[in-house]
Amino acid sequence: MKYALLRKMSVTAFSGAMVLAASVSTASAEWKGWNIHVAGAHPSSFAMDKFAELVNAGTEGRIGADVFHGGVLGNQSDAIDQLRLGAIQFGNFNVGPLGRVVPATSVALLPFVFRDVGHMFRSVDGPFGDALSAAMVEEGILPVGWVGSGARSFYNNVRPITEPADLVGLKIRTPGNDLWVGMVQSLGGNATPMDFSEVFQALKTNVLDGGENNFPSFVSVKHHEVSAFLSLTEHMMLPECICVNLAAYNDLSDADQAVVREAGRVAANLHRELWDNDAAAARVEAEAAGVVINTIPDKSAFQAAMAPVYDTFRENNPELASLIDDIQAIQ
Secondary structure (H helix, E strand, C coil), X not given: CHHHXXXXXXXXXXXXXXXXXXXXXXXXXXXXXXXXXXXXXXXXXXXXXXXXXXXXXXXXXXXXXXXXXCCCCCCHHHHHHHHHHCCCCEEEEEHHHHXXXXXXXXXXXXXXXXXXXXXXXXXXXXXXXXXXXXXXXXXXXXXXXXXXXXXXXXXXXXXXXXXXXXXXXXXXXXXXXXXXXXXXHHCCCEEEECCHHHHHHHHHCCCCCEEEECHHHHHHCCHHHCCCEEEEEEEEXXXXXXXXXXXXXXXXXXXXXXXXXXXXXXXXXXXXXXXXXXXXXXXXXXXXXXXXXXXXXXXXXHHHHCHHHHHHHHXXXXXXXXXXXXXXXXX
């Protein structure tokens, strides 16, 4: 009787342990994702939701990915730090803020370093992207997809820009970044750092002559309503990554790692498609509002004017100079 009771207790304890082990082994890893844009209103939001959806489905619940839109988990710099620490597990980040922790990404900020959007994507999808990924991995960040944030061009209320001389004397709003300021000054313009929220009124009252941005942003903030000309200099094209926390990724099985990588690829392709659609629609809207848009078939004079900017960058970052050469070698 005594042994039977002990045996019954042992079986009960063992069964309980197995149930507990099973619940632990099947519990999903919670992955929190950061996105600065509001849900359902930007290619990044749709892409991030698609990434989470595919990860959840492909891992059959072993990962429970959830996207927090609208920057509710902090600003972009904070979110990058959180990703490195593992407080969040994935996010959509621009190479600009990433440069603070991964200096190699700042190469992509150089004006005219990419000839066009296609060249930018061939660069991040090729050896240049591999080099950036390797540098980011060293900081605990793993890119699983590269997307774009549009080609930035100049707009103003004075004249079309067809050559650098057309920028001489124009007061052009820039972010408070040395590369942007140096670019405008090297082209002969009067670089005017200003908070983005103040630009509309400054254009309307002629405190500024112009600014620079991509088509969707140009239209969404109504700058097309207070600008007469937009010239397709396409001087900057800033890549963005869909990135995951390296430690969280390394904790996954090979099969689940493959799911995460494939989800990143699909989400990135969705983002690129949606962005192209939005940019085309924004251009139509700007033209309908009366903005005169001109192309610049030969940008060599603009590129040549960037020599001081590139010389300063190479001098300050000699270890990154080869990455510039890598980009320029890509056809």
